[in-house]
Amino acid sequence: MRTPRGKLLLVLAVVLAVAGTGWGVGTRLRSPADEAAARRPPVPSLVTVEVERRRLVATVVVSGTLEYGSPRPVSLAGVVGGGETVQRATRAPRRGKLVEGAVLMEVNGRPVFVFAGRVPMHRGIVPGAEGDDVRQVQKALRRLGHRVPVTGVFDGATVAAVSRFYARRGYEAQQPTLELRQRRDELARSVRTAREVLATESRALDQGMDVLPLKLRVTGARRDLKAAEQALKSARAQDRTTEDAAAAEAAESAVRAAGERLLAAEQELAQARATPTVAPTVTPTVMPSTAPGAAPTATPRADTRLLELRVANARADLAAARSALDRAREEAGAARAKRLAEREKAVRVAREAVAVAEQALRQARQLSPARLKVANARSDLAAARALLAEFSRTYGTTVPPGEIVFLPRLPVRLHKPAVKAGEPVDKAVATVTGSGFVVSGSVDAAEAERVKAGLAASIETDSGTTVPGTVTAVAGRDAKGAVPVTVTPAAVKGLRELAGAPVTVRVTIGATGGEALVVPVAAVVTAADGRARVRVETAPGRTEEVQVRTGLSADGAVEVTGDLEPGERVVVNSG
Helix, strand or coil, X not given: CCCHHHHHHHHHHHHHHHHHHHHHHHHHCCCHHHHHHHCCCCCCCCEEEECEEECCEEEEEEEEEEEECCCEEECCCCCCCCCCCCCEEEECCCCEEECCCCEEEEECCEEEEEXXXXXXXXXXXXXCCECHHHHHHHHXXXXXXXXXXCCCECCHHHHHHHHHHHXXXXXXXXXXXXXXXXXXXXXXXXXXXHHHHHHHHHHHHHCCXXXXXXXXXXXXXXXXXXHHHHHHHHHHHCCCCHXXXXXXXXXXXXXXXXXXXXXXXXXXXXXXXXXXXXXXXXXXXXXXXXXXXXXXXXXXXXXXXXXXXXXXXXXXXXXXXXHHHHXXXXXXXXXXXXXXXXXXXXXXXXXXXXXXXXXXXXXXXXXXXXXXXXXXXXXXXXXXXXXXXXXXXXXXXXXXXHHEEEECCCCEEEEEECCCCCCECCCCCEEEECCCEEEEXXXXXXXXXXXXXXXXXXXXXXXXXXXXXXXXXXXXXXXXXXXXXXXXXXXXXXXXXXXXXXXXXXXXXXXXXXXXXXXXXXXXXECCCCCEEEEEEEECXXXXXXXXXXXXXXXXXXXXXXXXXXXXXXXXXCC
């Protein structure tokens, strides 16, 4: 049996339930007017964005991979060693740093060295070879401490330096192979055989009876020529003969005798003229008129006519003796000239006789059957000697074409070996790179038009590290139509562990000089007059058009100049 309190609670619950049900039904019941008002569109509202003052930067995003720069495939220019057998790697290239003079790999047990040089290895370097490749080898040897002149010629000094370089690396410079040595011996035997044949045929020709008299005539003519030349030499050395010398000496003696007689006559005449003649003794009579101091009487002179005649004759004899001496000398000179002319004529005649005899002998030998054999043997000997000389010119220590690899810059990093030990060497053996890093990526052709070499870039790694860089290359399109782009980091610190990792590069293609007014691109409207305008909210629901000039745009924003202030709001959607 329920109590009065229980009944009261039950009545209250029923009342509340009925009231709630009525309220719910009432809220869902609407009049037609209310229903129409509920279905009306909302009052349009403005979508605005605040005008900002900031620096605007336009970028192009490049997705790429961080890797070592300047990749370069390395191939061998030819065989390694002197054999033509299959070339197999006996020591494969190894990753790491390559410096000048280092061993890149071994092929058939022979080394492949790395040298710096821009001219690629394109031939084997043999003794006597000349060119820029030889000059590069010489410069490399000098940088490695070997004394060798840089002449561009693979001479003896360079051969010695190459041999020392190989020895220091534990190898032996390439020597002539067994095949080459055998070939040289064959050529030397060919020369000896040709010389023996020529000697035999020449001896048979010389012993031929048909030319023996002519040979004797040549021998006699040569002997006569030698005698004539000796007589001419003696005549030129002798000024005069014995007879000419005796005649000249007699004439000179006559001149001296005539001179002595002339001198004696002149002295006698002078003495006679100086001695006074003695007058007869007479008693002087003193004349009254003679006064003291008067002049004495003159003494008569002696008669010298005979002496004067002797002097004149002596002078005539002296002149005649001198004339005879001159004639003797002239005759001696004329006689010498005549003798020289006769000797010279004898020499000419003897030479002509030799020429005639030799010509007759040559004609006879040409008509002889043995002459052709001698000519053929002489031609064979010349050909054999030429082949031996040509072969010997390049015979000796050589540098095979595959034993040196020239790279434009050293050191480099061996990035990827392309051949393993035991594999044949018939293609690229490795890929080398520089010690610096690059980012290799690509962009769409449309965006590539704005990316130029030299633009600044920012390299972002997955770890959050940002490294500045520069666009260094923009190549043509690849197979997918994209344009490859290469970006070089400004520093390599902290990048070595990220080699091969994907990175994101943002290439700056433009930026404002400083902070500028920036609005969304959607806020700018171009009117019918071609001028750009923005709508500035002046009050809730009210706007005003402001004319602006646009500048750089990036990331959905654009630089504007005009009657705007930071903080103002511009309409981007009128809803």
